[in-house]
Amino acid sequence: MNSMRVDNHPVFGSLEKRKNITIYFDDQPYAAYEGDTIASALLASGVRTLRCHEDKGTPRGIYCNIGHCFECRVRVHGQNTVRACLTPVENKMRIESGILATASFKGGKL
Amino acid sequence: MIDLVIIGAGPAGLGAAISAAENGLEVYILDEFVKPGGRLLGQLHEEPDGKWVNGIAEAEKLYKRAIQLGVNIRCGVSVYDLMKLDQGWCVYTTDNVMECKCLLLATGASETPIPIPGWTLPGVMSIGAAQVMGNVHRVKPGKKGIIIGVNVLSAAIARELQLCGVHIESILLPQPNLLSGDAANPEKMMESLLRLSHLAPSALIRFGGKWVSPKLGARLYPKNGFKMWDIPIQLRKSALEILGEKQVEGVRVAEITANGEVVSGTEKVVSVDFVCIAGGLAPLSELAAVAGCSFRFVPELGGHVPLHNEYMQTNLTGLYVAGNITGVESAKVARAQGTAAGLSIARELNALADHADEKIEAAIMEVMETRKNALIQFQPGIEEARKKLYSEFYETSEKASMI
Amino acid sequence: MGDNETVICRCEEITLKEIKETIERYQCSAREVKLRTRAGMGPCGGRTCRCMIDRLVEQLGGPSISNEISLSYRPPVRPVSFGVLGGDVK
Numbered sequence: 001m002n003s004m005r006v007d008n009h010p011v012f013g014s015l016e017k018r019k020n021i022t023i024y025f026d027d028q029p030y031a032a033y034e035g036d037t038i039a040s041a042l043l044a045s046g047v048r049t050l051r052c053h054e055d056k057g058t059p060r061g062i063y064c065n066i067g068h069c070f071e072c073r074v075r076v077h078g079q080n081t082v083r084a085c086l087t088p089v090e091n092k093m094r095i096e097s098g099i100l101a102t103a104s105f106k107g108g109k110l
Numbered sequence: 111m112i113d114l115v116i117i118g119a120g121p122a123g124l125g126a127a128i129s130a131a132e133n134g135l136e137v138y139i140l141d142e143f144v145k146p147g148g149r150l151l152g153q154l155h156e157e158p159d160g161k162w163v164n165g166i167a168e169a170e171k172l173y174k175r176a177i178q179l180g181v182n183i184r185c186g187v188s189v190y191d192l193m194k195l196d197q198g199w200c201v202y203t204t205d206n207v208m209e210c211k212c213l214l215l216a217t218g219a220s221e222t223p224i225p226i227p228g229w230t231l232p233g234v235m236s237i238g239a240a241q242v243m244g245n246v247h248r249v250k251p252g253k254k255g256i257i258i259g260v261n262v263l264s265a266a267i268a269r270e271l272q273l274c275g276v277h278i279e280s281i282l283l284p285q286p287n288l289l290s291g292d293a294a295n296p297e298k299m300m301e302s303l304l305r306l307s308h309l310a311p312s313a314l315i316r317f318g319g320k321w322v323s324p325k326l327g328a329r330l331y332p333k334n335g336f337k338m339w340d341i342p343i344q345l346r347k348s349a350l351e352i353l354g355e356k357q358v359e360g361v362r363v364a365e366i367t368a369n370g371e372v373v374s375g376t377e378k379v380v381s382v383d384f385v386c387i388a389g390g391l392a393p394l395s396e397l398a399a400v401a402g403c404s405f406r407f408v409p410e411l412g413g414h415v416p417l418h419n420e421y422m423q424t425n426l427t428g429l430y431v432a433g434n435i436t437g438v439e440s441a442k443v444a445r446a447q448g449t450a451a452g453l454s455i456a457r458e459l460n461a462l463a464d465h466a467d468e469k470i471e472a473a474i475m476e477v478m479e480t481r482k483n484a485l486i487q488f489q490p491g492i493e494e495a496r497k498k499l500y501s502e503f504y505e506t507s508e509k510a511s512m513i
Numbered sequence: 514m515g516d517n518e519t520v521i522c523r524c525e526e527i528t529l530k531e532i533k534e535t536i537e538r539y540q541c542s543a544r545e546v547k548l549r550t551r552a553g554m555g556p557c558g559g560r561t562c563r564c565m566i567d568r569l570v571e572q573l574g575g576p577s578i579s580n581e582i583s584l585s586y587r588p589p590v591r592p593v594s595f596g597v598l599g600g601d602v603k
Contacts, residue, residue, distance in 0.1 A: 003250075003253075004249055004250050005248060005249055005250075006244060006248040006249065006250060006274045006275060007248070009248070009273060009274065010273055011154060011162050011164060011273060012154075012164070012166065012245070012248075015248055036247065036249075037144060037247065039243075039247075040243060040247035040249045043243065043249050043251070044249045048232035048233050048357045049232045049356060049357060050232070053230075053526055055525075055526065056526045058230055058526070059231065059232050059356050059357065060230060060232060060523075061231075061232030061233060061234075061235075061357070062232075062235055062239055062243075063234070063235050063236060063239060063523070063561075064220070064221060064235070064236050064238065064239050064561075065235065065236070065238065065239030065240075065242045065243060066142075066143060066238065066239070066242060067142045067143065067188075068220045068221075068394075068557065068560050068561065069236075069523070069557050069560065069561045070524065070555070070556040070557040070592075071523060071557075073556060079594075081556060081592050085239075086142055086143060086144060086186065088144055088186070188591045188593075189590075189591075190588060190589035190590050190591045190593050190597075191588035191589055191590065192588075202588075202589075204591070204593060204597055207600070220560060220561075222564055223561060223562070223565065225519045225520065225521055225529065225565060226519065227516060227518060227519045229519070229520070230520050230523055230526075285516070287516055287519075287529075288529070288533075288568075288569060288572050288573070289529075289565055289568055289569065289572075291568070392564060394560075395582075396558070396560070396586040396590045397590065399582055399585065399586040400586050400587065400588045400590060404580075405580055405581070405582055406580050407578055407579060407580050413564065414580075414582055
């Protein structure tokens with residue numbers, strides 16, 4: 001398969017065959033395996049940027065990968081703040097990278 | 111009402127579920143992750159005798175035993191609040207609200223970050239994130255990476271990533287600043303590496319091994335570092351900045367003196383497609399805090415831990431803790447603590463029929479034995495710090511009972 | 514990028530400079546830093562940056578880290594929708 005997958009491992013052995021499914025990230029189709037999380041499926045396809053910071057617009061991807069940091073939050077079927085690292089993929093799942101805030105609220109700080 | 115709800119399906123949670131269910135308790139385990147096993151899932155290392163310790167297989171064994179005993183395990187469920195009831199505890203989850211007689215928090219630890227310019231770029235992740243990606247999801251975190259932070263965890267995971275077919279360019283120190291503390295100091299890091307020497311004897315003994323003082327070691331340390339499993343460990347180099355437009359493209363590194371000061375004119379850019387940050391672990395105690403536990407700050411145990419005793423009881427009736435929430439230690443210690451907690455809970459619920467006290471005392475001895483034999487000591491002084499914590503527990507509970 | 518521009522709170526993008534200036538100007542506690550800068554108030558609830566804020570406050574002459582947890586945890590410790598709070602399943 002693709003070079004980002006660890007299909008064979010010297011200690012764990014080879015991956016058993018899993019069902020191929022398709023997910024959509026910002027309307028682009030990506031191949032995934034059943035059992036992937038959104039984050040692992042997208043990374044396997046070379047997608048690192050999962051969202052942009054709502055206020056500053058800087059790109060973000062996974063950071064902790066176990067649900068602590070909320071950096072990988074995406075929208076799934078219209079639901080906000082879904083952690084890509086903890087959410088298993090489903091066939092035809094529609095994932096969006098979220099939206100930028102229209103205006104900055106940070107004026108008079110300090 | 112359920113007898114016992116356990117939050118966290120790692121070695122501590124599963125260990126507790128097994129010993130509680132073996133004594134007839136009805137047990138539920140909740141975990142946020144997609145599968146049970148907790149930190150065990152990422153672990154893979156070679157024992158001195160050449161046998162591989164495979165955390166996924168260990169987790170599978172514990173899981174199967176728990177299921178066999180009728181334990182209910184629910185993954186993908188988050189707990190967002192806890193409330194004390196007259197008799198027992200109320201657990202608020204993203205699925206439902208549960209009531210139980212006893213509650214065990216086995217939430218483990220979270221990683222401590224080391225902030226570096228550029229660390230919000232996609233492709234920068236915690237060392238644990240890379241471990242889970244490679245070992246659990248079987249996806250490489252990248253093709254070629256640098257690990258920032260030299261410690262027990264980063265050296266072990268670098269090796270695991272290598273086994274996944276990932277090239278680790280080097281493990282080096284963070285740039286010294288207000289936050290890096292000891293992590294940017296070659297001498298201090300030499301000290302912690304020497305505690306690892308039994309894991310890769312050849313590399314460190316060649317370098318001086320046990321007889322070299324950390325101070326001398328850091329000074330004598332070769333500029334290009336030494337190699338552990340063919341991965342360069344560079345105590346005399348530091349990462350100044352992570353570079354990239356939309357994602358990681360490289361790291362700006364420089365040589366540093368034995369005290370950690372940057373040597374000017376030595377800067378260069380190393381091109382990589384991912385970076386791991388290894389700042390160590392801290393107990394994840396947020397649920398103990400919302401429950402209302404007392405806390406102690408214990409650096410040897412990794413930070414703030416809920417006040418508890420050797421029976422894994424907190425100062426709140428029916429609330430127990432086990433595993434890394436009580437202090438950062440190995441998975442084996444966590445499991446042994448879980449077993450002790452499960453038995454203590456069975457005793458509280460009058461389910462531990464014969465020789466209750468002896469069984470619990472044996473379980474506590476097992477925790478201490480496991481600690482003594484642990485291959486990896488995260489921090490020195492753990493046993494002493496724990497003794498002090500337990501005596502403070504009894505002092506405060508005596509005071510409370512006098513009021 | 515200078516050291517000062519390093520982000521400390523990733524959720525709210527609060528930099529080392531902003532936190533340092535706040536501590537130096539107000540000689541304040543971690544809690545006050547949080548209230549003044551929003552560091553630690555994003556979706557992760559300060560799980561990622563709280564230890565760094567504690568350390569900065571201590572390093573810059575504010576209160577030392579004590580047994581008390583400086584940035585208190587409040588429920589819900591995970592962001593949940595009103596639906597979930599109201600008893601709906603997710």
